[in-house]
Amino acid sequence: MALRTTRAQRAAVRRTPVSWFRSGGLSTVVFLLPLLVVFGLFSWYPIVRSVVMSFQETNLVTPSTFVGLQNFQDVLNDPLLWTAVKNTLYFALLGLLFGYPVPLVAAVLMSEVRRFKGLYSALAYLPVVIPPVVAVLLWKFFYDAGPDGVFNTILGAVGIGPVSWLQDSGSAMPALVLEATWAAAGGTVIIYLAALTGVSTDIYEAAEIDRAGIWRKIWHVTLPQLRGVLLITFILQIVGTAQVFLEPFLFTGGGPANSTTTVLLLIYDYAFANSLGGEYGMATALSIMLAVVLGLLSAIYFRLTRTWSKS
Amino acid sequence: MKSIPALALAVTLAAALTSCSGSDDTKKADAPAGPVTVKVARDPGLDKGAIAAFDQRVTQFESANPGIDIVPQEYNWTATTFTAQLAGGTLPDVFTVPFTDGRGLIERKQIADISGLVDTLPYAKKFSPNVAKSGQAEDGKLWAVPIAAYGQALHYNRTLFQQAGLDPDKPPTSWDEIRQAAKQIADKTGKAGYAQLTQDNTGGWILTTLDYAFGGRTEKVDGDKATAELDSPQMTEVLQRLHAMRWDDNSMGSNFLYDWGGINQAFAAGQIGMYVSGGGNYGSLFTQNALKPADYGVTVLPLAEAPDAGVLGGGTLATVQAKANESVKAAAVKWIDFFYMKKLADESAAVLDAKTTAASKQPVGAPQLPVFDKATYDESLKWVAQYVNVPLKQMTPYTDKMFDQALVTEPARSTQEIYKILDPVVQSVLTKKNADIADLLKKADAEAQALLDRG
Numbered sequence: 001m002a003l004r005t006t007r008a009q010r011a012a013v014r015r016t017p018v019s020w021f022r023s024g025g026l027s028t029v030v031f032l033l034p035l036l037v038v039f040g041l042f043s044w045y046p047i048v049r050s051v052v053m054s055f056q057e058t059n060l061v062t063p064s065t066f067v068g069l070q071n072f073q074d075v076l077n078d079p080l081l082w083t084a085v086k087n088t089l090y091f092a093l094l095g096l097l098f099g100y101p102v103p104l105v106a107a108v109l110m111s112e113v114r115r116f117k118g119l120y121s122a123l124a125y126l127p128v129v130i131p132p133v134v135a136v137l138l139w140k141f142f143y144d145a146g147p148d149g150v151f152n153t154i155l156g157a158v159g160i161g162p163v164s165w166l167q168d169s170g171s172a173m174p175a176l177v178l179e180a181t182w183a184a185a186g187g188t189v190i191i192y193l194a195a196l197t198g199v200s201t202d203i204y205e206a207a208e209i210d211r212a213g214i215w216r217k218i219w220h221v222t223l224p225q226l227r228g229v230l231l232i233t234f235i236l237q238i239v240g241t242a243q244v245f246l247e248p249f250l251f252t253g254g255g256p257a258n259s260t261t262t263v264l265l266l267i268y269d270y271a272f273a274n275s276l277g278g279e280y281g282m283a284t285a286l287s288i289m290l291a292v293v294l295g296l297l298s299a300i301y302f303r304l305t306r307t308w309s310k311s
Numbered sequence: 312m313k314s315i316p317a318l319a320l321a322v323t324l325a326a327a328l329t330s331c332s333g334s335d336d337t338k339k340a341d342a343p344a345g346p347v348t349v350k351v352a353r354d355p356g357l358d359k360g361a362i363a364a365f366d367q368r369v370t371q372f373e374s375a376n377p378g379i380d381i382v383p384q385e386y387n388w389t390a391t392t393f394t395a396q397l398a399g400g401t402l403p404d405v406f407t408v409p410f411t412d413g414r415g416l417i418e419r420k421q422i423a424d425i426s427g428l429v430d431t432l433p434y435a436k437k438f439s440p441n442v443a444k445s446g447q448a449e450d451g452k453l454w455a456v457p458i459a460a461y462g463q464a465l466h467y468n469r470t471l472f473q474q475a476g477l478d479p480d481k482p483p484t485s486w487d488e489i490r491q492a493a494k495q496i497a498d499k500t501g502k503a504g505y506a507q508l509t510q511d512n513t514g515g516w517i518l519t520t521l522d523y524a525f526g527g528r529t530e531k532v533d534g535d536k537a538t539a540e541l542d543s544p545q546m547t548e549v550l551q552r553l554h555a556m557r558w559d560d561n562s563m564g565s566n567f568l569y570d571w572g573g574i575n576q577a578f579a580a581g582q583i584g585m586y587v588s589g590g591g592n593y594g595s596l597f598t599q600n601a602l603k604p605a606d607y608g609v610t611v612l613p614l615a616e617a618p619d620a621g622v623l624g625g626g627t628l629a630t631v632q633a634k635a636n637e638s639v640k641a642a643a644v645k646w647i648d649f650f651y652m653k654k655l656a657d658e659s660a661a662v663l664d665a666k667t668t669a670a671s672k673q674p675v676g677a678p679q680l681p682v683f684d685k686a687t688y689d690e691s692l693k694w695v696a697q698y699v700n701v702p703l704k705q706m707t708p709y710t711d712k713m714f715d716q717a718l719v720t721e722p723a724r725s726t727q728e729i730y731k732i733l734d735p736v737v738q739s740v741l742t743k744k745n746a747d748i749a750d751l752l753k754k755a756d757a758e759a760q761a762l763l764d765r766g
Contacts, residue, residue, distance in 0.1 A: 059419055060398045079758075145565035167567045169742055253391075253510045255568055257739035257746075272394045273512075274728055 054285040071285035075270075081286070083258050084266040090173055091262060092241035099181040100237055104230070106185065107192030108218055121193060125186040132183060136250040139179045140166070143251075166252055169259035176247040176260060184240070188233055195229040196222065235301055239294055263290055347379050347642045350403040351650070352386035354599065356572075361598040364671035371663065372649050379642045388412075389571070390512040390727055397421060404632045405643045407458065410445035410625045411726040417447075417454045423631040426452035428644040434656040437683045441720065446628045456644075458651035460626035460680040462612075462718055463520045464590035464709050465489070469608040471584045475499040482610040482708050486524075486552060489585065489613065493562040496584035503564025505556060506583040507737065510570040514737040515730025516721075517587050519623060521549040523719050526617025529729060530722045530763065537724045539759035541733070542752040545617070550748045554740050567741040575600050587612065589625070590709055591679040593701055598673060604701070609678075610708035611716055621717035624680065656687060658694045665698035674701045678710045685714065729759050 020026075054071055058064035075081055110120045127135065142150040143165035155161040165175045199222065207217050223230075245264035248254055254261035254269070261269075263286065271283035353365055369381045384403040386396075393412075396402045408416065416422045426448070429435055438457060446455035469479035475496040483489040493504025508517045519529050527545025531538045557563045566577065575592070577583050579600035590609065596602040614620040629651050631643045653660035665675045676699030681688030692699075703710070722729055732755050739746045 162565070164565060164742075167565060167742055252568055253570070255510065255735065255738045256742040257735045273391055273731060274394060278394050 050284040050287055053280055054288050055281070057281050060280060067281065071279075071281040072289070074279075075282050075286045075289070078282075080258065080261065080266060081263075084261050084263045087173065087258075087260060088242055088244065088262045088264075091177060091244050092238060094174055094177040095180065095237060095241040095244075098177055099184065099241075100234065102181060103185045103188035103233075104192060104226075107189045107196060108222055110189070111193060111196045111222075112214065121190065124189045127183050128186040130183075132246055133250065135183050136179065136247065139182075140251060143175055167256060169256050172252055172256060172260050176244075176251055179251075180241075180244065180247050191229060191233065192226065195226050199225040231305055235298055238297065238301075242290070242294055347638045348382055349379060349405065349639055349642045349646060350382045350384045351405040351643075351646055352403045352407055353383040354595070355385040355387050356599045358598055358601065360671040361673050364668050364673045367667050367671070368650060368664070371667070372646060375649075376642070376645060379645065381646065387572075390731070400632075400634065402632055404635050404639055405629060405646055406632070407627050407629050408455070409627060410457070410460075411721050413445040413447075413455050413628045413630075416630065418449075421633055422454060423633050423635045423640050423643075424448075424452070424454050425456075425631050425640055425644050426454055428641060429453045429456055432644075432648055432652070434652065434683060437656070437687065439681065439683060441718075442626060442682050445626065445720075455628035455630040456647050456652065457682045458627050458629045458647070459591065460624065460682050461589035461591045462622045462624045462680055462713055462716065463517075463587055464592075464713075465585055465587055465610050465612050466578065466592060466596075467585045467608045467610065468578065468581060468583065468606050469705065470581065470603075470606045471496050471500055471502055472608070475504075475584070479608050479705075480708075482608060483585075483613065484610075485613045486615065490552065490556055490560065490562075493556055493584060494560040497560070497562035497564070500584075502582055502584060503566070503577075504560075504562035504584040506564055506566070506569060506574060506577065506586045507553065507741065508569050508571065508574055508586070508588070509734060509738050509741065510568055510573075512727050512730035512734060513569075513571050514735075515733030516623075518546070518549065518733045518737050519722065519730065520587055520612070522546045523621050523623045524612050525549055525615045526620040528619070528719075528722075529733075530724060530759070532723055537763040539729070539756050539763055541729075541759055542749075542756035545615075546752060547748055550736070550740050550752070553737065554746065554748065557741050558744050563741065567738060572599075578602075579606075581606060590713060591677050593677040593706070594674050597701075604705075607702060608705050608708070611712045614716065621719035623721060624718040625721050626680070626682070655682060655691055661691050661694040662698075665695035669698040669700055672700070675699050676701045676703060678706055678713065680713070680718070725759075725762050728762055732758050732762070 053064070055066055055068060056064040057067045057070070106124055110117060110124070113120060130138075144150065144152065145162065145164045145167045146152065147156060147162045149162065149165075151165065152162040155163060163171060166172050203221050203225070204217060207221055212220065243264050244262050245268065248260040248262050248265050249268065252260045254265050267283045267286050267290075269278075270286065271278040271280055351369075354361075357365070365383060369383065373379060373381055386403050386406055388406075388408055393408070430453070435453070438453075439460075442457045442460050443453060446453050446457050448454055465482065467479070467482055472479040472482075472492070475492070476499060477492055477495060483492050489505060496502060496504035508514055522529060522543070522545050525545040525548055527543045527549075528540055529546075531540055553563075557567075564583065566573075569577070571588075574583070574586055574588070575596055578586055579596050579602035593602075593607065593609070596607070597604070612622050614622070629647045631640055631647075635643060649660070654664040655661070669675045675695060676692070736751045736755050739751055740748065
């Protein structure tokens with residue numbers, strides 16, 4: 001065994017272009033090349049270019065000029081930034097309150113159902129299949145603030161409303177979160193259901209022998225078994241909600257009175273809202289700041305929860 | 312949800328594409344002769360008849376110009392999408408922009424210099440100076456062709472007026488009457504008596520219009536120095552009136568997040584009694600929103616008894632993509648001449664256009680302000696008189712007085728940005744009962760001044 005290892009090591013040291021070619025090195029590169037090109041061009045190049053652009057002033061037509069940290073300063077001095085940060089945190093908080101438990105509860109309940117399980121899974125997943133823009137337009141219709149709106153008609157039947165869903169600074173953000181939860185929950189439900197199939201039935205049987213009821217089984221068996229998945233979906237939820245864009249962009253355009261302007265919408269506005277060429281430098285500067293914050297948050301979170309996830 | 316890399320990708324690809332497509336017309340000046348393909352803007356969401364009329368105009372043009380192939384591309388200028396399209400190079404070769412964007416696009420060379428070609432058009436020197444200014448470079452060369460001009464107007468629904476017990480032939484002539492009529496419509500019909508644009512910079516656009524009507528201005532320019540004047544007694548009065556109509560009278564309905572397309576749609580659907588927008592809006596309402604002609608009425612915007620009170624006026628420029636080569640530029644100017652301009656200055660072209668448009672049951676004769684002089688405009692109306700199919704009689708409250716009103720151009724500096732600053736102001740007033748108007752205007756004014764100081 002020791003002799004073989006030594007030979008292999010020698011061969012590796014003596015590897016020449018010819019031996020590399022003969023051992024199929026070129027085909028590896030050929031297979032890898034498209035992936036590298038696509039990944040480099042569409043993933044890494046924009047990131048590197050964005051970092052460069054965040055230190056530049058550019059209108060995308062005339063040559064760019066380096067302005068140092070000016071873009072970062074401008075962003076940090078923009079009063080709208082703090083409104084956007086506050087709104088994004090609010091969205092994330094509401095997302096955690098509504099959006100995080102709902103798929104878990106749905107998945108656990110569905111896993112307990114014996115009949116029509118497939119049908120329930122399909123129904124839960126259905127909103128994910130609907131294109132997001134179509135879903136938003138549909139919900140915009142539901143959220144019509146007049147007494148004839150779909151939701152307001154339903155509420156009117158029990159003597160409530162009409163509610164100014166999207167037209168009121170107080171209710172606009174919760175309305176957005178509700179739709180976002182509806183749209184995204186199905187995907188998470190499927191993840192939980194898949195994780196639940198991995199839970200050994202022996203443990204449930206043992207719990208049943210111990211006369212554990214359904215709630216005790218969920219609390220003492222299901223949830224501990226899902227710990228790893230719960231950890232991942234939690235951080236994905238935070239990262240996802242911090243990057244909310246589509247809902248405020250299509251539902252409210254950031255209004256009313258900037259009550260739904262999120263960080264990503266602000267980035268978009270910097271870059272594209274001014275019809276004569278936006279503040280691309282400021283847009284990329286804010287993108288980078290957000291990415292750094294999310295990266296740090298993820299790192300801290302994983303470090304803090306490492307012990308817990310291993311246990 | 313959109314990710315940061317996706318947005319960064321959008322911004323960066325836009326940069327990359329633009330850097331490839333910059334003003335390189337000189338390099339391509341010697342483009343080969345032969346068939347030229349020109350992508351031209353066509354309004355999105357047109358009904359079948361309007362598309363048929365457009366296609367027929369394309370066929371007529373291609374028959375007269377065998378070497379040119381016209382390809383229609385759906386395009387509509389909106390503040391929030393235009394930059395992305397411009398930067399990404401996805402605009403058609405011939406596209407339209409509002410007057411407010413002309414100067415900036417020319418200064419930054421974001422559109423092609425077609426001034427040499429425009430100069431050869433027979434009516435090149437006939438443009439009304441105020442109108443021409445928006446499409447001219449510093450040296451007076453016309454890079455963008457003014458194709459239409461408008462003055463703001465009050466559009467109203469005659470059917471809702473009747474249902475509310477108002478006389479549709481006698482629309483409001485003062486802001487007090489507008490308030491009263493709005494309340495009456497809301498009370499009697501349950502619809503919004505008066506609605507206001509609030510989104511995508513249109514909130515600022517209409518707020519500025521109302522400010523002008525009360526004698527205010529949003530900025531004062533003195534040489535290089537521009538001063539924001541958003542925090543003014545006139546603007547305060549406008550916002551107080553809107554606040555009262557919304558909260559005291561409850562006459563503004565339930566939607567306070569209208570963009571241009573949205574408000575047109577709601578108005579055409581009979582949900583709105585009155586709203587303010589460009590005087591020539593009938594065409595869009597009819598071809599894009601299926602407006603019933605019998606419902607439509609339009610009148611001049613009431614002006615307050617103030618020395619500077621006036622009507623905000625603007626218009627549309629036809630422009631050519633910066634990356635267009637010489638052949639495309641030449642063909643594009645021919646199209647602009649054929650499709651937008653000739654009908655305003657040449658009898659046979661006007662008749663052909665009107666005949667084709669009317670045959671497809673599309674509107675002919677909707678009022679607009681002249682891009683040349685008034686005499687030419689009046690003459691052009693006579694040429695097409697027999698094809699006019701819009702309810703002209705219902706438009707007389709506007710057409711009888713539109714030329715008597717003082718027309719004031721839009722703010723000259725950072726126009727769209729200042730409109731954007733005003734969007735949340737009007738949204739606040741309409742969605743928050745206890746909105747502090749003085750504070751909102753003070754903050755907006757400071758923000759606008761900082762913007763103007765940056766230049």
